[in-house]
Amino acid sequence: MNLHELTAHQIIKDKVNPRELRKALEERISAVDKRVKAVLRLCPDKGEVGKGVLSGVPIAIKDNICIKDHLTTCASHILDGFKPPYDATVITKLRNAGANLLCSTNMDEFAFGSSTENSFYGPTHNPWDLERVPGGSSGGSAAAVASDQATMALGSDTGGSIRQPASFCGVVGLKPTYGRVSRYGLIAFGSSLDQIGPLTKDVEDSALLLNVIAGYDPNDSTSVDTPVPDYTKSLIKDVKGLKIGIPKEYFIEGIDKEVKDAVWAAINLLKKLGADYKEISLPHTEYAVPTYYIVATSEASSNLARFDGVQYGLRSKAAKKEISDLIDMYFASREAGFGKEAKRRIMLGTYALSSGYYEAYYLRALKVRTLIKRDFDEAFKSVDCIITPTSPTGAFKIGEKTEDPLSMYLSDIFTISTNLAGIPGISIPCGFMKNNLPVGLQILAKPFAEEALFKVAYTYEQNTEWHKQKPKL
Amino acid sequence: MQYETVIGLEVHVHLKTKTKAFCGCSTEFGQDPNSQTCPVCLGLPGSLPVLNKRALELTIKTALALDCKVNNYLKFDRKNYYYPDLPKNYQISQYDMPISSNGFIILSSGKKIKIRRAHLEEDAGKLIHETDSSLVDYNRSGMPLLEIVSEPDINSPDEAYEYLTNLKLILQYIGVSDCDMEKGTLRCDANISLRKMGDKELGVKTELKNMNSFKAVKEALQFEINRQAEALNNGERIIQDTRLWDGQKEITVSMRSKEEAHDYRYFPEPDLVPFSIEQNFIDQIKKEIPELPQARASRFIKDLQLSEYDANVIIQDKALADYFEECAKLYKNAKNISNWLLGAVSSEINSRKASIQELKLKPEDLVGLIEEVDKATVSNLAAKEILTLMIDSGKSASAIISEKGLAQVSDEGELGRLADEAIKENSKSVEDYKAGKENALMFLVGQVMKKSKGKANPKVVGEILRGKLK
Incomplete structure (x- = not known):
C-alpha cells in the first residue's frame, strides 16, 4: 500500500517514518490536486516530529480554523492576508498530540454552502467524478481525505457541513455533540450550531481524532465540562439488542431511490447483525430548514459584522474620491470582500433580526428549535440511535444548483435538525450508486453519546467493504 | 407657560476589576495604546468571550447597594452597530433580562428616584482623531461597564446633580468603581422633556451626551430646559433627537434625529450560555456590602451628636469619614473632631492637594493635638501651627510642643x-x-x-x- 493511502491507525501501528509520510502526501497533492483543488495552501513543515498519539500523522485543516501565523481565510476574499496571532484550541491539541499540520483545505466561503462552489478560490471537485461537487462546506477536507491527499482532516459542521461532504466523497464524517469540541479559534458562522469534527478514511480514525480534539476548554463558554471517554474503546463489533429508530419524515419523496435502497440495505444488515429497528416520528422535521436558515443567518450576520476593513483583512483600495468617509470604506470593503452567498445570508440574517421582524422570525425560530430538540429527546426514550440517509441524493454536478439556492439548501435537509438539536451525528459510506458515486449513511445519537455512534458505525463498517473503495484519479 | 421638567439619567461606570469583562487583559489606565489587548478584546475571528466572575460580583454588589432586585438568571445579548472602536461591530450587553432592576436612590428631600435597571456590558475602544486619519486604541475595549438607568423621576437639574452625587458616593463606598469622569470611568447621558404642568403624558424628549462633569450635566440640562421651553412657547414642536453638549459654547447641538437612530438588532449572545445565579452567591456578596453613606450620616447624627450638616459633609469623602470614626474611638467629643477635620485638617488637605490618607497624620496624633488644646497646653491658634508641623514631619503633637518649646505659659x-x-x-x-x-x-x-x-x-x-x- 502507498504511504498516502494509509489510515492514521495503520501509520501509528506500523510506525511509519513521519518524514517519508509527509513527503508522500506532498507528492500526492502535487500529483492530483490540480484536478481536485481541495488544498488551498500547505502548512510549513518544520521537519520536527511531535510526540503523542497522532505522532507524525498528516492532517488537513479546513480554512476556517485559526492556525497561528498561517494564512486563514475562510476561503473569502475579505480575509486576505489574515494570519491569526493564535492557534485554535483544536490546533493546540493536535500539536500536543504530535500531529503534522499538512495543509489548509478549501470550503464554501465562511462555510456558507453545500458544494464548496462558494469559494473565493474556485470550486473543489469530487474525486469520484471531477464534474461533480464534493459537497460542502467542508468539501476540501472531505475531497482531500477521499483522494488520499491527507490522512485525516478537520472540518466544521453547522448544518451538515462535515457529514454531507463525507457522504458525497465516501469518507467518514463526524459532527460531535455541541459543546464536545472547543470552538475557540473556529471562525464563527452560526455560533449556536457550529462544531468542529473529524473527516477520516474509517471509523477507527474518527474515534482516534475525536479523542484528541474533544474536551472542555476554559476559553469556550459553550464547551461542556464532562469527561472525555476513550472513544477507541467503543470500536466494538456488536449491535446485538441495539434499537434503531427510522424516522418516517426522512424517507420522503424527492429522495433518490438508489440512496434509499442503500440506506435500507444498511439497516437490514444491522438487523441481520442483531439490531432491531422501528419506525419513529420526528414531527417537526419539516420546519428544520426554515428554522435553521433563520437562526444560522441571524448569527452569521452578526458574526460577520467584524469584517469591515478596519483592523485586518481586505480594505478596499478603491479610489480616494470614491471613499470619502468611514461608511464608504465599510461599503467598498464588504462589497469587494464578500461573495454572493455571503451577502445573501448577511441580508437574510439582518432582516430576520430587524426591529419589528425579530419576534416573527428569530424568536419563533428559537421556539421551533426547542420543539425539534424535544422530538429527538422523545425519540431517544425508545431507541438507541436513529438512522437516515445523510443527503437525499448523491453528489450533484458543479453549477447544477448554484442559481437555485433553495434547492441547494435542501441538500442539507437530513443533517440540519442535528445541529438545531445539538446532538452528535456521523456519516459513513454505505454503498455506491450506478454512476459510481458514494452514498452516506447517517447515524444520530443522544447528546454526548458519540460512543454509541462509533459502536454502530464500526460494526457496520467492519462488515462491509465500502470504506476500502478508492476513487480512480 | 409653566412646564414640568422630566429627566431620566443613564450612567455608565467602569467596574474596578483587574481584568476585562470577557478576557484576561489588564484594565490598567494610561498604558501604551493597544498594549493591553488579546484576540478576544480585539474581536479577532475565532475568538470567544468568557465572563469575568469578578465583574459579575461587582455588578451584583452594586445592584444590592442600589436596592435593586437581582435577577438570578444571567443572559447576555448582542447589540449590533458599526463603529471602528467596536472591533466585533457588536457589543456584548444585556437587553431584555438585565441582571438587576427596580432599585432607587433617595435625595436629601426624601424623594425617591427609582432605578429602572442596571446591567453589565463591555466597553468599546477609543478613537484618536488626527488631521487626516483616525487611530484606534483598543485598551479600553472589553472593559466591564455597568449601565445604570433611572426612571424619569428627576424634575430639575439640581435633582439630577444630587442623584449623580449620591450614586457616585454609593459606588465609591462599595468600592466597585473609581467614578472618575476625567478618566472616563463614569459617563452620563440624560433624557429630558418638558410637559405642561399637570399633564399626564410625557413630552417629546431629547437625549443629551458628551457631558464630562456633573456640573456639565446640570448646565446642559438647564440649557435644554430653556431651549425646549422657548420652542414650546413659540408653538414649535420638539424634535426627538440626540444632542451633544458643547461645553465651550455652553449649548447643545443636534447629532442625529430619531429617524437616523440605530436598529441594534439585539439577540441572545450565543457564545455565552445563559445560567442561573445561585442565591448563595448573591447572599455572599450581600455580606461584603459596607454601611452605605446615608446610613452612616444618620448614625453620626444619632450616635455621635454631629449636626446634620457636618455629618453630610464628612460622609461625602469615605476616607475622611473612616478617619473620623478612627478618631471618635479615641476621643469622646466627636463634634470637636469634626470641627478639626472640616476646618484645619481640610485646609491642609486642600492646600497640599492630598487626600486624608496621604497626609502623614495618624488619627491618634490628631486626637493627641486636640487633647493638648483641651488641657490648655497650647492655644487654638498655636495648635493650628502645630498641626502643620505634624503633617510636615509625621511627629506627634507633644513631641513638637516640647521640641519647639511651644507649651502655653500659665505661670x-x-x-x-x-x-x-x-x-x-x-x-x-x-x-x-x-x-x-x-x-x-x-x-x-x-x-x-x-x-x-x-x-x-x-x-x-x-x-x-x-x-x-x-
Whole structure:
C-alpha cells in the first residue's frame, strides 16, 4: 500500500517514518490536486516530529480554523492576508498530540454552502467524478481525505457541513455533540450550531481524532465540562439488542431511490447483525430548514459584522474620491470582500433580526428549535440511535444548483435538525450508486453519546467493504 | 407657560476589576495604546468571550447597594452597530433580562428616584482623531461597564446633580468603581422633556451626551430646559433627537434625529450560555456590602451628636469619614473632631492637594493635638501651627510642643511681668479700658500674647490684666 493511502491507525501501528509520510502526501497533492483543488495552501513543515498519539500523522485543516501565523481565510476574499496571532484550541491539541499540520483545505466561503462552489478560490471537485461537487462546506477536507491527499482532516459542521461532504466523497464524517469540541479559534458562522469534527478514511480514525480534539476548554463558554471517554474503546463489533429508530419524515419523496435502497440495505444488515429497528416520528422535521436558515443567518450576520476593513483583512483600495468617509470604506470593503452567498445570508440574517421582524422570525425560530430538540429527546426514550440517509441524493454536478439556492439548501435537509438539536451525528459510506458515486449513511445519537455512534458505525463498517473503495484519479 | 421638567439619567461606570469583562487583559489606565489587548478584546475571528466572575460580583454588589432586585438568571445579548472602536461591530450587553432592576436612590428631600435597571456590558475602544486619519486604541475595549438607568423621576437639574452625587458616593463606598469622569470611568447621558404642568403624558424628549462633569450635566440640562421651553412657547414642536453638549459654547447641538437612530438588532449572545445565579452567591456578596453613606450620616447624627450638616459633609469623602470614626474611638467629643477635620485638617488637605490618607497624620496624633488644646497646653491658634508641623514631619503633637518649646505659659509670675510691660507701653489702651471699652483689654491681651511668642494662655493673661487694671 502507498504511504498516502494509509489510515492514521495503520501509520501509528506500523510506525511509519513521519518524514517519508509527509513527503508522500506532498507528492500526492502535487500529483492530483490540480484536478481536485481541495488544498488551498500547505502548512510549513518544520521537519520536527511531535510526540503523542497522532505522532507524525498528516492532517488537513479546513480554512476556517485559526492556525497561528498561517494564512486563514475562510476561503473569502475579505480575509486576505489574515494570519491569526493564535492557534485554535483544536490546533493546540493536535500539536500536543504530535500531529503534522499538512495543509489548509478549501470550503464554501465562511462555510456558507453545500458544494464548496462558494469559494473565493474556485470550486473543489469530487474525486469520484471531477464534474461533480464534493459537497460542502467542508468539501476540501472531505475531497482531500477521499483522494488520499491527507490522512485525516478537520472540518466544521453547522448544518451538515462535515457529514454531507463525507457522504458525497465516501469518507467518514463526524459532527460531535455541541459543546464536545472547543470552538475557540473556529471562525464563527452560526455560533449556536457550529462544531468542529473529524473527516477520516474509517471509523477507527474518527474515534482516534475525536479523542484528541474533544474536551472542555476554559476559553469556550459553550464547551461542556464532562469527561472525555476513550472513544477507541467503543470500536466494538456488536449491535446485538441495539434499537434503531427510522424516522418516517426522512424517507420522503424527492429522495433518490438508489440512496434509499442503500440506506435500507444498511439497516437490514444491522438487523441481520442483531439490531432491531422501528419506525419513529420526528414531527417537526419539516420546519428544520426554515428554522435553521433563520437562526444560522441571524448569527452569521452578526458574526460577520467584524469584517469591515478596519483592523485586518481586505480594505478596499478603491479610489480616494470614491471613499470619502468611514461608511464608504465599510461599503467598498464588504462589497469587494464578500461573495454572493455571503451577502445573501448577511441580508437574510439582518432582516430576520430587524426591529419589528425579530419576534416573527428569530424568536419563533428559537421556539421551533426547542420543539425539534424535544422530538429527538422523545425519540431517544425508545431507541438507541436513529438512522437516515445523510443527503437525499448523491453528489450533484458543479453549477447544477448554484442559481437555485433553495434547492441547494435542501441538500442539507437530513443533517440540519442535528445541529438545531445539538446532538452528535456521523456519516459513513454505505454503498455506491450506478454512476459510481458514494452514498452516506447517517447515524444520530443522544447528546454526548458519540460512543454509541462509533459502536454502530464500526460494526457496520467492519462488515462491509465500502470504506476500502478508492476513487480512480 | 409653566412646564414640568422630566429627566431620566443613564450612567455608565467602569467596574474596578483587574481584568476585562470577557478576557484576561489588564484594565490598567494610561498604558501604551493597544498594549493591553488579546484576540478576544480585539474581536479577532475565532475568538470567544468568557465572563469575568469578578465583574459579575461587582455588578451584583452594586445592584444590592442600589436596592435593586437581582435577577438570578444571567443572559447576555448582542447589540449590533458599526463603529471602528467596536472591533466585533457588536457589543456584548444585556437587553431584555438585565441582571438587576427596580432599585432607587433617595435625595436629601426624601424623594425617591427609582432605578429602572442596571446591567453589565463591555466597553468599546477609543478613537484618536488626527488631521487626516483616525487611530484606534483598543485598551479600553472589553472593559466591564455597568449601565445604570433611572426612571424619569428627576424634575430639575439640581435633582439630577444630587442623584449623580449620591450614586457616585454609593459606588465609591462599595468600592466597585473609581467614578472618575476625567478618566472616563463614569459617563452620563440624560433624557429630558418638558410637559405642561399637570399633564399626564410625557413630552417629546431629547437625549443629551458628551457631558464630562456633573456640573456639565446640570448646565446642559438647564440649557435644554430653556431651549425646549422657548420652542414650546413659540408653538414649535420638539424634535426627538440626540444632542451633544458643547461645553465651550455652553449649548447643545443636534447629532442625529430619531429617524437616523440605530436598529441594534439585539439577540441572545450565543457564545455565552445563559445560567442561573445561585442565591448563595448573591447572599455572599450581600455580606461584603459596607454601611452605605446615608446610613452612616444618620448614625453620626444619632450616635455621635454631629449636626446634620457636618455629618453630610464628612460622609461625602469615605476616607475622611473612616478617619473620623478612627478618631471618635479615641476621643469622646466627636463634634470637636469634626470641627478639626472640616476646618484645619481640610485646609491642609486642600492646600497640599492630598487626600486624608496621604497626609502623614495618624488619627491618634490628631486626637493627641486636640487633647493638648483641651488641657490648655497650647492655644487654638498655636495648635493650628502645630498641626502643620505634624503633617510636615509625621511627629506627634507633644513631641513638637516640647521640641519647639511651644507649651502655653500659665505661670502668673512670668505673665505678670509681661502684662506690666504691656500696660506701660500702651497707656492709651489702658485709659480706654478704664473708660469702659472692653475691646481695649483684648488688645492688651494680644500684646502679651505677642510678647510670649504665642505661648501665653490668653485666658490667664486676661485675668491678670483685669486684676492689674482694677
